[in-house]
Every structure is written in structure tokens, then in C-alpha cells.
Amino acid sequence: MANAVPSFRKPRVKRAQNAELALGALLAVMLIGIAALIEKFAIAPVEGMTVLAQVTQAALGDGPLFYLVQFSTVVLLALAANTSFGGLPVLAQLLAGDNNLPHFFALRADRHVHRYGIAFLTVTSAALLVASGGAMNLLVPLFAIGVFVGFTLSQAGMVKHWVVDRPAGWRWRAALNGFGALLTLVAAVVVTVSKFTEGGWLIMVALPVMVLAMQWVNRSYTRIGLRLELGRTPTPPRPRRSLVVVPVHAVNRLTRESLTAALSLGDRVVAVNVTHPEDEPDGRRFVEDWERWHPDVELVRLFDAHRRLDEPLVDYLKQVPEAHVFVLIAEVEPERSWQRVLQNQRGAVLARALRRRTDAVVCRMRFRVGARTAGAA
Template structure:
């Protein structure tokens, strides 16, 4: 049943030889890797106004243009900087983790890796919550189910990504290009109505100067806070360079084309939406997002408005797919280096890193539940991680050009140096201005993550040294001292006793007694059967099964003779149906876990398969 459901949801397994075909074209790469960056246009401008309007009211609209212009300049600096990374790593992932680890040292690489992993997690959370917010803006009765809707969207994304890269890219191409077309229509029709038709602006507030009581220093601080919030528009730009191996050959040429198209689209869409927001004097309200209000003003309450809202919802929700492309790959690289669990480096049936996809989905679901699915509560956490990875990747490239002075290295050095300085400055600004709003979480979490990575790596190194075959010492012949836990006399126990007698003459059955009458009946049945092995009965007045049994086994292990090994054979019957297993006690499994962590005892189960089940 589970296998059939798995095949229906995920699809048939793919041969490893097909991995070369599971790569992205330019159009599909733009769809799957740009959705995060493009979707951030829908809420970046709104985040700027959320900071400005409560303090300086209508004067906020005079500041949104220069702040947005600064963000656009930063966009082009970052984009040109990442082109250098793609050129430097044409065949492999050129993400901040690889660049920083190779050129700035392992610890710096781990900081970049931690920031990127958390960035991908927040990408899913922010995108999904923003998408659901767009949906509830159009259909307000659904607002009370915001968290549930977020979890449903995450589950759908997990299943789609488990089906494979190219298949998920095909699915996500439609909403991405629908949103791009919708945004160009919104900007084009909006410009036409403002400059040609002269659209009436209802409820236009009277122009007011900035709050005269606010000092220059306070105003500067306010602008910096607004700028740091608006920098959410740049999130996702790094995704292209992180996923160079996912492109068809030539990988670097296709990746650079996607990055250039992404920068152009971001410039047009972010600038156009900012202009419309200012021209129409639209600010954030609780019931509707800013982009929804702009669309309502431009398209009216008609089919076009609802189609645009649908495309916005889809791009915001599916923008999380950028993270589902990046997180598993980055986790696989770190797992191969021994800094994350090894199973994250394994590809699943559909040639994707299935464990990483599932892990990302689970963590995003937890985060959305904790923050009640509200985007603005996640934005302060979002930007710090993004710009930390920006800064470290650019700094790593600066070190590269200073070390490898080949080709046009001075120009490349200038571009990456400018990128490192600018993004580093922005990182500090965001960390300071957003510190009490949640940025402190990143500043605390990243060192904890790096320490965890180091602990995982140390464990793997310790395991490797002890498992190394060069250190193998052949053990002398072993004699088994077998203990069989026996709750009652059944075919399962008898089957285990017969097996034990074939491999050792030293066999004992151990019964934990909490009911004297039952124990006496059990003893009589044992004597009647007379298997030729001793039955040890241990009283348990407090009805505990595990404690006295484990104590007996540990004592037997301490008193064993040289060359002896204590082996516990656990009788276990196997049900006909998978679900029937949950109807029975898992005593054997729990006992096995207890003994493995406490002793050198060998623990194994002896299965007895039930037959002819009618259900």
C-alpha cells in the first residue's frame, strides 16, 4: 500500500545514467531559480513603507524612490559580482560555502554554509507565508486558516520536488512566467492610466512635511531601517551561482544568461511597482497587501484583478522552490565533507537529494507554525543570512584574484571588492537596525550551527579512525552465551530456542515475573516441554520488565569468561500487514535500543512470520 502511494506521488525510480538528462535549460532555469528573487518584488516595497509610514506618515512616499534606487544599484553590483563566481566555478556549485571554504578557510566556509542553509529555510517560510497572504487578501474568509494553508503549500512543494528537477521545473514554469507577464501588464497599464488617462486617486492624503520633531540622526536611522527591510528584494539572486551544476552544458554560459535575465526583470518589476505605489499613494493595510491594492487600482474589481492575484499567490508560494533546489544540494556538499549527516548526500529514486528536501519541508513547517504564518515577523531573520552569504562569497573571490593573478584579474578584483564592501556594509546595517526585531537570532544561531557542524565532523573522523580496516585486529574464536527474553511460551519463543541451541550449548531463557499465578503456569508448561535449557525467573514487584532484564544481561556481560560474548536473541513475530504491527507492543525494539547503548552485548531478533491473515 505504502509502496503504491509512493509511486503515485513521486513516480517510478530513475536510473543513475539519466542524471545528465535531469538538467535545466535557460528557460526552465529562470523559472525554478528566479522565482524567489522575482517574488520578493511583491513584498519588498511594502516592507519599506511599513517602517516609514508609522513615523513620518505621507512623507514616506518622498523617500521610497531614493531608497528603492539604492536597492537597484545594489542589485546590479551583486549581480555582476556573482557573474565572476560563475566564471570561476563553471562546472561545480559556486555557492558561498564552496568559495569561502576554498579561499577563506573551513570555519569561514561553515559560517557561509550556515547562513545559506538558514537563508533557504527562511526562503520557504517567507515565500509561502507571503503567497498565502496574497490569497487571503483576495479571499478574506480564508485568513483564519493561514497556518494550515501554509502547511498544505509546503507539503505540495515537497512532493513536487521529490518527483525530480526537470519535472518540478516544468510545473513551476507556468506560474513564474504568468507572474512576469502579469507584472508587465500591471506596470504598462498603470503607466498608461496615470500618464494618458490620468487615473483618479481617491482618498489622496494631503501632502505633509516630515515630522518636524524627528532629528536628522533619527531620520537617518529610520532610512537605514527601511533600506534594510527593502533589501529583501535581493534575496534569491545568489541561487543561480549556487546551482551551476544543474544547468545543461555549457553550464556557466546558461547560468550567466539566467542571472542577466533575472537582474533585468528585477530592475523593471521592482522599479515599476515602486513608482505605481508612490504615484497612487498606496500604503500597507491589514486587509490587503500593497501589491494587491495597486492591482485593484489598476485592473479594477474584475477578472484581471483575480487572475493577477492568483499569479501572485502562485509565484510567492512556489518561489520556495528556489530553496528546494539549493538547500538539498548545499546540504549534500556539506554532508560529503562530513559536516552534516551522510544520508543528506544520497540521491533518491528520482535522482534528487530526497532527504534534504524532506528535511527542509519539515523545518519550514515548524517555523511557519511558530511564527503563525506572518511574513513580516520573518523578514528581519531573512535579510541577515542572505547578505552574510553575499559578503563571504565576494570576499572569497577577492582572495582568489589576489592569489591567482590570471587573465583580466584586476577588473574582476575590482568588481568583487566592490561587491564585498557594499554587501558587507549592508550586512552590518541590517544586523544593527534589525537586531531587536529578530536579527539577533541569526547572530546567535550561526555560531551554534558552526559548532554543530564541527561536532558532526569530529564524530565522523573518530568513527573513521576506529573503523579503518588498516587497524583491524582479528579476534580469537568466540563462544556464545545466549539469553532469550521469554514473556510466555509461544511458537515464537520455541522457534528462538531451537535456533539458539544450534549455535551454542550455553542458552538461558529469562522470564520477568509480575504475576505469580501466571509465572507458575508458565513454569509448568516449560517443564512439560523440557527444551533442555534453563528458565530463569526474575521477580518484578513494580511490574517493570526492562529494568530487571537489562540488569540481568549487564551482570551476565560483566561475568562472562574470556573469549565469550553475550548474545541476546529477541523472539519476534512479523505480522502479515504493515499496519498490524502497530497493534502490538514493541518490546523487542525498545529492549534492543536499551542494550545497544549500554553494553557490548550482541542483540538480534529471530523473526517468526505469521501466515494466512484474512484481513
Template sequence: MVSSIKRFLIGRPLKSTELGEQKLNKRKALAILSSDALSSVAYGPEQILIILVTLGIAAFWYSIPIAVGVLVLLIVLILSYRQIIYAYSQGGGAYVVSKENLGINPGLIAGGSLLVDYILTVAVSVSAGTDAITSAFPSLHDHNVLIAIIFVIFLTILNLRGVTESASILAYPVYLFVGALFILISVGLYNVITGQVSPDLHAPIGTPVAGLSLFLLMRAFASGSSALTGVEAISNAIPNFKTPAPNNAARTLVAMGILLALLFSGIVFLAYYYGVSPSEEVTVVSQIAELTFGRNLIYYFIQGTTALILILAANTGYTAFPLLAVNLAKDKFIPRMFTIRGDRLGYSNGIIILGFLSIILIIAFEGKAEHLIPLYAVGVFIPFTLAQTGMMVKWIREKPKGWIPKLTINSLGALICFLVTVIFFITKFTQVWSVLIFLPLIIYMFHRIRKHYDQIADQLRVSSCECTIPIAGNVIIIPVAGITRVVENSLNYAKSLSANQIIAVNVSFEKEDEKRFQEKWENWQTGVRLVTLKSLHRSIIQPLTKFIDTVERKAIESNYQVTVLIPEFIPKKGWHNILHNQSSLLIRTFLLYRRNVVVTIVPYHLKQ
């Protein structure tokens, strides 16, 4: 039944030879990898206004020069990541760039930041999408967390079906969103040009504002820069592109940059001209759409596509997180399970863990995207800074043809990204301080995992200078609880192994039970020696392990191997296990960590 449900949700298993069919063309890649960056148009401009509103509506005109600054940073990032795509065509993005040019720890800082950032991508995107839905239907506002969790589960299942299938489905909402916003911006600009929007709704550009400071403007710029999150995703996911992968990835990146620039600047301008103020209940895009069209079909179409893109922007995380995890796992910094492909040839372990951690974040922050966005932005600007700095080191060290312009672009990008990161820490410290705790913990965890793998490799490596002493014989111990077919099956198996000695061990709680079992055993005439142990505290494990320790000490002196054969019957149906004592599991758990004891399960399968 479980297999049938899995097949229904995920689909039939794919052959390894079908991996090439799971690669993305530029149209699908633009939708699935740009959804995070494009969706930030729905909340990036709003983050600027949230800062400026503290000075009053008259300060909203500053959103225009701030938006210009954000666009300059976008251009620098697009040009820089285009260089990264060609320089590191195997993918890995900021992690690989930082590791190879700055060292292991900077690479791990970039990789750890991005792993956390992709978890935040899912949580922020789904939470923001849920907000868009509840803006249109206020009665659902109290169910934000539940709605967000349902969407995360849906996206997790969709991505487990494979990259190509999820891209085919998600491409339509992304392009619908782009079309809807272009309609909104076009009609809005037409209304502005034709004088249908009153100029009294906004303060003229250049209006003096009391209390304004450079610090506040930088804070607004940093908040608006949250619209650039997701720009790096394409450089991480190069292996997902059809050949020639670097060329297709670079063109997709440029297309994403152009779309993001047009949509972001359009929304910022309309928000300023309409005099829209940020609100907890209604998003800025929702207000612009309502002022432009009223609450009609077009309004609900824009809200619907905005909600979809915000939710589906999480798919960027589902695409990039598993690939980044593969790079870290290959370098032995996170568990090897992240390198395993599932039935549908996707890295299913990464997908499932991403979904699980995102749900935890949504519950912890009660589905409020505004609480996550600063942490989200810091998580991506740290890798931005490290990637730009790494590329600077690369160009200075290698000095390829035409390296001066490349160095200039990366230097400018590193400087701006560093400033944005510092501003976030200074202005939103109460919201991002946790980065200073969890990031060192993640780096420490990475090193501990790597140390474990290195130690395991050293211990498992076969060396020609090492010699092993042959085992002289074998002593088999069989714990028995009664005289059954299960025990008989285990005894027959033990006899087939040509052991030097076979010992059956019974642990009893009462003296009468001990005597009765000995008599039954003698009458059974198995030819196997029986040792009965009395348990004063009604524990099976304690007397059994003491006996095994005694046998083990004597066996080591003679270079004999101690093997414990555990009889176990296997019910026909899995749920029947809860109806039986799991003493064999308990014994096995205790004995597995005995250095010189081999533990073997001898199953006996029941027919009914």
C-alpha cells in the same frame, strides 16, 4: 497502500541512467531559479516605503534615488556572481568560495546562513503569497497560516517529483507574473505620460522633508535591498543546468538581473507617482493595480499571478537548499543522508526537511512575512559579503589575466553588502538579533558533526599494524517467554551455528510460574540448558542484563563471543504490532550498546 499513495503523489521511480534528463535548460532554469528574486519585486519596494512613511508622504520621492542605489548593487552582484559561476563551475556558491579562499569557518558561516536563508525563502515567499491572496479576498485573512502550510506541503510534494517536472509546471506562473507586471507597468507609465494620473498625488522630486537623516535613508536602502535576495541561487545550482552548465547558468543569471531591474524600477516609480502608502491589509502592488485598472478582471489576474509567483518563489529554496546541503554533507558538516537521491533522482531528504522547517517558521511567526523579511535579508547579505571578499582574495592571490576589473567589482560588492548588513543589524536589531545566537550554534553543530565523522573514520579504518585476536568460541543466550514455534525456530537456528554453549533464559515474576515453566521445558526435551531468573520488581530487563553481564565476564576470559538471539514473531499486517507487547524491541534496545555482546533477531513470520 502506502506505496500506492507514494506513487500517486511522487510518480514512478526513475533509473539512475535518467539523471541527465533531469537537467534544466535556460528557459526552465530562469523560471525555477529566478522566482525568488523576481517575486521580491512584490515586497521590496514596499519595504522602502514602510521606512519612508515615518516621515510622511512627502518623503516618498526619496524612493527613486534609493531604488537607483539598489539597482547599482544589483548590477555589482550580477557581475560578481557571474564571475563565481565561471570560477566555481561545480556549484556551491558563497559556501565554496568562502571556504576555499577565507577558510573553513567563514565558509561555514556562509553555508549556515544560506541554509537558514533558504528555509526563510520558503516561509517568506509563501507567507507573502498568502497575503496577496487575502488582499484580494479579505474574508480569508484569518486563515493565513493554514493556507500557507497547505502551499508548503504542495510545493514539497511537487519537488519530490523531480526538478524537471516541477520546473515544467512552475515556469508558466512565473512567466505569467512577468507578463502581468509588464502590462501593469506599461499601462501605468502610459497613464502617467498622458496625464491621467494627477501630479498632486505625490510630492515633487527635491521636496524638502523635515526630520530626514542619512541614517534613515540608509535604513530604507537596506530594506529595499531585500529585493535582491535569491540572486545567489543560480550559482549554487550550476549542477542542475544542461551542458555547458557554466555558460547556461551565466546567461540565466544575466537574464534574471535584467528582468529584476526593469520590474523593480517600474514598481518603485509607479508607487511614487501614484502616491501609494504601505498598508497591512493591502499590498503596494495591489494598490497600484487597483488604481490603474480598478477591481476588474485584469486586477484579479495581476493579483493572482503575484500570489502565485510569491508562493512559487519558495521553489528557489527547494532547488538550492538540497544542493548546498549536498556540498556541506560531502564535507561531513551535516548528516550524510543529504547526499542520497530519492526515487525521482532528487535529494529528497533535503526537500522534506526544508518543507518541515518552513512550516515551523510559518507557525512561529503566524504567517506574517514582514516579521521574517529583515531576518531573511540579513541571512543572505552575510553570504553576499563573504563571497565578494573571498573572490577578492582569490584575484589577489592568483592574479589571472584581467584580474584588476574583477577585483574592483568584487571589492565594490563586498563594501556595499557589508554596509547593508551593518545597517540591518543597527536599524532592525530587535528583529535580527537571533542571527547572533543561532549562527554560532549552527557553526558549533557543524564542527561537532565533522568531529563525529572523523572519529568514526579513525575507529573503522583498517590498519596493517593492528591485529585482532581470533574468537575461540561462541556462547548463545536466548531469552524465552514460553514454549512456542517462535522459540523453537530460534533454538533450531542456534543449534545450526555450532555454538559451544546454548543457554535459554526465562524471567519469571512468581515462584509458581518459574517452577511450572521448568517442568514444561524438561518435558519438551530440547537438549538446551534452561536458566530461570526471578524478577523481584517485575522487570525483564534488569535480571536478564545482569545474567548477560555475568556470562560476558567469563566469556572474555576465554575469548569467547556472547551472542543474544532474540526470538520475534512478525505479524502479517503492520498494524497488528500495536496489539502485542514489544518486549523483543525493548531487550534489543538495551543490549545494542553492550560493547562485547552481539544481538541477533530471529524472526518468525506469521501467515495470518
């Protein structure tokens, strides 16, 4: 309920408080009623039948009402599972906003849902089901412990909130939340100890790992922020002399478009052709085509005995005098997604190596087949 406050209509906080009170009242009435029926009919756990089913059978018999209650239970459980898909992505968004989770958890899809949070929860839930073999007796303790730990942390946080802000009536509010935190903490300890060998140990391992992982993410974003000088006004931008390097292997429309884009980007443009010494006849034909085309762009030929594309280009970039270097890699954008398997992936390999081993700005220009213009990505 707390995570879903932004989903309520205004006044959101008041409506969420009313909904929380109604939910608590309903839960209390149902729990007391079920406990009274369990005592009345002397229900005890048995193999192959839930306690709720036994209570329903004792109260309503084996007729249609029994199956109606069972079906309603399944629907309610499905809604309860859906609640996680509505709440956890929102919580992940808040944590991502505080730099405790990767920022893509804060992104929303076209339908305003947090697709990455939903996808993460889906994969994690499926992995738990597969790992447990679908045995609910192993998963229920995990759920129970997680709930009590969450309640304990949230109520302890409210105690801190009341003590720090000290609004009117803060003492009794802090006492109420503190008492609730104590009760849920005792419940968490009892369930963890009693169910430790039945899966409770997983929570004991997972919680510290999650906290350490979020701390690592936060420290990483802090370091990135320092390097980007976030929160500081940078000096005004000034133009710098730049070099644009364009790997080429043939004279065609793709080469023309890439060089056109390069001439618009930098002060000096160099076309680089990497060949193997044994492919010298093909290299000579390329040079002849280049001279016949005469694009007024400097051509540099590099040779590598091991047929590598990245190593010669990396060595060349280390020798250029310009400090600001762009590498523009032209690629064909296929009309169909499946046609990507037909590509040689030369651009992806080259871009990965350049980003890892040089300070050059790598631009991958996607040339759409059949289109009149090319787009950069």
C-alpha cells in the same frame, strides 16, 4: 542557482552562468521599472495594501488586469517558496558530505529527492509561521537578512577562491566579488539594525547557533572516523570464538527459528530464560516443554525479584568468558502496521538496555507470521 548547478544539462557551469545572468538582468529591469512607477505615482506604504498592488492599481486600474497581476504575484511567490525546497536540501546534502550535518541529509528517496532535507525545511517553516502568527512583517526581515548574509559569505568565498587559485584575470574578478561582498554586507548590517526589534535579533542568535551545531557535528564525525580508522587499511579479519545468547520464554516456532539462526552464527549457543520467583509453576512447565523438545541447546535460567528483563541478562553477559557475544532477540513481525500496538515491546526494551550497557552485538530477528522463513533486522 549555485546550489542547483548539478540539475542543469551539460555543460552545467556554462548553462548555470547564463541562467544567472538572465535572472540578474530581469531582476534589474523589474526593480528599476517598479522604482520608476513608484516615483511617478508617488506611492507610499499604507495599511492593508502592498506597494506592488498600489503600483498595479495606479497603472492598470481596478479592472481584470489588476487581479491578473495579483494572481501572477501569488504564483511567483509560490514558485519562490518552492525554490527553497529545491535548493536547501541540495545544500544540506553538500554539508552532510563534508560531515557538517548528519549523513541522513545526503540520502535520496526513490524519486531522487532529499526527503530529510525537505522534511526539515517543512517543519522549520511551519514552526516559524506558527511562532510569528502568520505575520509576514516579522518574517520578511529574517528572509532579507539571511539573503544578504548568504550573498556576503558566498562572494567572500569567491574572493578567496580567486586569490588562492589565481587564474587569468583573477584580480578584476576578486575586486568585483569583493565589491559585491562589501555592498551586501552593508545591506545586511542596515537591515539588521533597522529591523532588530522586529525579528532581526533571531538571525543574530540563529546563525552562531547553526555554526556551532555544525562544528559539533563535524567533531563528532571526526571522532567516529578515528575510532573506525577511516582512511587506513585494517588488518585481515580472523575468526574469533563467539557466544550467541537467545532470550526465550516459551517453546514454539519462534524459539525454533531463533535458535536455528543462532546455531548458524556462533560457536556456542545459550538460551536464557528470565522468570520471577513467584512464577515458578510457569517456569517448571517451560522446563518440562524444553526437555521434551530437547533442542540440544544449553538452557540458563535467571531469576529476578523485580520482574526485570534487562538487569539479569546484563549481569549474565558480564560473566561469560567469551569476548565476542551476540544477543539474538526474536520478535513477531505483524502482518499489518497497526498490529504493532498489540506487541509487548519486550524486544525493544531489552535491545535498548543491552546496547547501552554492554558491548554485545544485538540482533533483532523479525519472524513474519504466516511466512515460512524469518528475517533478521
